[in-house]
Amino acid sequence: MIKLMHIIALITLVAISGCSENNKEPRTTGESDEASQAKPAAPAPADSDQNIEESQAVVLLSGLPTLDTTDSIAIVELDPESENFGNILYEYPLPKYDAPLHHLYYSPNGRLYATGLGTECSLAEIGLVRNAQSEPQIKDVTCLDTQGQQVGEDIMWHSVNGKNFMFVTFMGGTGVDQKDAGSVGVFDPQTNEVIKVIEARKSQVAEGEPFIMYPHGISAYGDRMVVTSTSHPNLKDGVGNSVTIIDLNTLEPIENIITEDSKPVGFPSSPVEVLFVRPSIVEGVEPAVLVNTMFGFETWKIPYNESDRSFGTPEKLYDGAENGTGVPLEFYGNETELFISHAVPGVVKRYDLQQLPDLVSSGADIQAEAGAHHMIFFKSASGRDLVAIQNNLLNLGNAEDNDPTDVDFIAKINAHSVTVHDLKTGEKLATVNFKDKYQKGIDNIESLFGSGFVHHH
Template sequence: MMNKVTNNIILSVCLVVGLLACSPEVKESKTNEPAKEAEVKQEVTSEQTKAVVLLRGLPTLNTVSSVAIVELDPESDNFGEILSEFETPDINSNAPLHHLYYSPIGRLYATSLDPLCSLAEIGLVRDATGSPIIKGVDCLDTNGQQVGEDIMWHSVNGTQYMFVTFMGGTGVDQADGGSIGVFDPQSNAIIKIIEARKSQVGEGEPFIMYPHGISAYGDRMVVSSTVHPDLATGVGNNIVIIDLNTFTPIQNIVVEDAKPVGFPSSPVEVLFVRPDIVKDVEPAVLVNTMFGFETWKIPYDEANKTFGSPVKLYDGVEQGTGVPLEFYGNESELFISHALPGVVKRYHLSSLPELVTSGPDIAADPGAHHMIFYPTQSGKQVIAVQNNLLNLGNGADNDPTDVDFIAKVNAHTISVHDLATSERLATIDFKARYKKGIDNVEGLFGSGFTHHH
């Protein structure tokens, strides 16, 4: 998997990691108005402080990948304790479950890097005593689509669908592969595969390649082009617009400026800013570029259904950050995670699609990635950040975390911070405590976030 091109990518990013490590410490952003705790404390249930996590077994430590429920209340005596765990030895240890998503009716799904189990439903239930447990993991039929990434539920002309991006498309051996699966959200049956390989469409025609991030508004869906699953064959630099009336791509938009690591920008997550997120907002698409270190805005003219020219809103090279990843939000703020040096930046939700700082940066750990929001038992509002980019590495080393580049962006921790001040309250080191990596975190039974992508 790791060949010369991959090594060049790793070397280039390592150089940037080194530059960031040697540069002055990233300063806290100036705030217009710091986030404030709610004046009225809501009653906190015990389940609100628990989370579902994807844990990665580490070969040299003789551990097995698993799905688990963990206590995340820093005020609890059993903070960091695994309350329920289901091991997944049958899923490729080098390509484990990767992302967690709840459907609108509360079913829990996971995408996976394993070509043979690229989409799964997780049995999150309550036992006879009412306690939450992980009952099992069922791999779903994707009709040959491989390497699942993001999931989105969206209604089109009155019918709801589950959309899933597959970076490997209908075969990881394809140099320009990638597809979007359209599923029945009730039966999980595949309805359609949206595929348009660059080598198989006409010159200048829109294509889908290495799809990852996904978001939608009305009858327009936007999908990012990130990187081939082998991290070697190719890197994308655009987003594709899908017409949901016909399930076909209609436009590619390049999102790229400087190349700080010498490779295409690799757009990763996208967020279609829309009225159900911000009332009366002027719709636009926000895009994080993983190798470009930037956040972009693409204006959207709803009346004409046209997209304007991309505008760069945030430059990580100038700000001393790299590898921006996720968009998350609560009722009042948007949060963007940056894997290097490991920081979450926060912005006023009401100011979108512009990025107006709403509070001090949250200093997490290298690999800052996914996050959830919840109250502690005392009612303090907190954010938990999963700090781990991706568990990949050289098979010859027999341990994904032993590769220098990967280790630099894999802290394998969850850090918990006070939302009012960004102060760190507690940290769980999963590698030290459980001899496992931490790939993802989501709130238990769908609690823990408001907006995701």
């Protein structure tokens, strides 16, 4: 098992590269000729009381060079009870950037954003609107000025001392040529303008002083923010093993906390996503930080003392090397459960939300497919509670197809699929394979207009 995981982790680590190119100025794009011909979503039947959009997802699709396809944003039907299941209802072609768009996020007021893995468009706002017939469509994609910050990952909106901010992690910081790259961008959530670049490169701070390096996951409670240290985008210059605490009163890092134990595959632990468990998620909860370590295969808890705003000694809650799982990725939740996706072998574990910050199982694993990653929650036409799971770590090509973006054997952790499951039982109800059906990979999945969103990261 460990030997297999070692191979998979090596594959995964290499897969995270391929995202950095020479820096170019951000650009704004309008609707292309192809986009103007995109197909609108079908309206709901006149006699239906169902909100059909609840089961529709916005997805980021990557073109596969050997299959002569291009990147796009699409709206896809995911209700297995629908005759349109798996169909693209609307598609908006994207310009050719130096790397794909990566994650989708809705702001609290419903604006849609995407981070990007390259340097040409590391952060964008997507104009998801309704036309005169109230049909959803995309009018444009605007690449935002990041003041040189590159390789965007996660976004979070948070209020500090009565002022709202949009925070974005950039694994490439102010330049992917920096071996200790990484920054957190602070943006005005109304204008999208940069307020501050939080940067503390390890080579430029005194020994023992807090640093920010390869930040990926982000979460906050009160005036404390936590970001993870994952890996350098070029893959050659380092892997992290800690999280950084940022004081939101000063917008400066104040502490690094290591979350690493046995190194089951020989790499640093590579913390990836993080969740600050807080009363807005679980009423009366004792706050703590949960951390997934991609190459440690573990989930950690860091206690938080709210009275003096201090963090305690990290505690390992889950060990994937002992339990046959690897590459834990996302935290998602609904009103009763927390879900953690594990790319290897492709499962989603579920925990009782009321028992957080401890991880107490609330049911059997949901058996998805290789690369289990992002997910959305919704109801079927008959009212059945469902979860759709995107099964892809990163959409690189397959060596068997002579794809120039390929990393050897990457297909082993990229199923190129979305599986839909009964949320109560975990039963797999349907699968759509985007490579087979559309000759594209699927990078990210989010609910249309945020209808299925509860809490993420």
